Amino acid sequence: MTSILKxxxxxxxxxxxxxxxxxxxxxxxxxxxxxxxxxxxxxEVSSALDEAELARLVDLLDARPASAEAPAGSLxxxxxxxxxxxxxxxxxxxxxxxxxxxxQLDLG
Numbered sequence: 001m002t003s004i005l006k007x008x009x010x011x012x013x014x015x016x017x018x019x020x021x022x023x024x025x026x027x028x029x030x031x032x033x034x035x036x037x038x039x040x041x042x043x044e045v046s047s048a049l050d051e052a053e054l055a056r057l058v059d060l061l062d063a064r065p066a067s068a069e070a071p072a073g074s075l076x077x078x079x080x081x082x083x084x085x086x087x088x089x090x091x092x093x094x095x096x097x098x099x100x101x102x103x104q105l106d107l108g
Contacts, residue, residue: 009039
């Protein structure tokens with residue numbers, strides 16, 4: 001049975017950029033208590049990873065959050081489309097009718 005590992009990563013924005021973004025969003029949403037931006041990694045695995053495998057995966061992804069505790073508040077994720085292919089971000093186009101089934105992620 002497959003499962004999805006969810007790993008928190010490093011901050012996605014520098015402290016100065018996060019401060020500027022917080023001020024800008026705070027002007028539109030004055031009740032905003034705070035804002036955080038972190039990288040997250042979602043990995044589909046076919047079986048549970050042992051401690052060594054998980055440690056290797058964390059090393060490969062550099063999935064190390066700035067603090068052990070998650071930021072307080074509601075979690076909102078901004079993710080690319082599930083059908084985004086390697087190379088599309090560089091303007092290359094792909095025939096989506098001929099997708100590699102090993103690349104697709106089925107969350108269903």
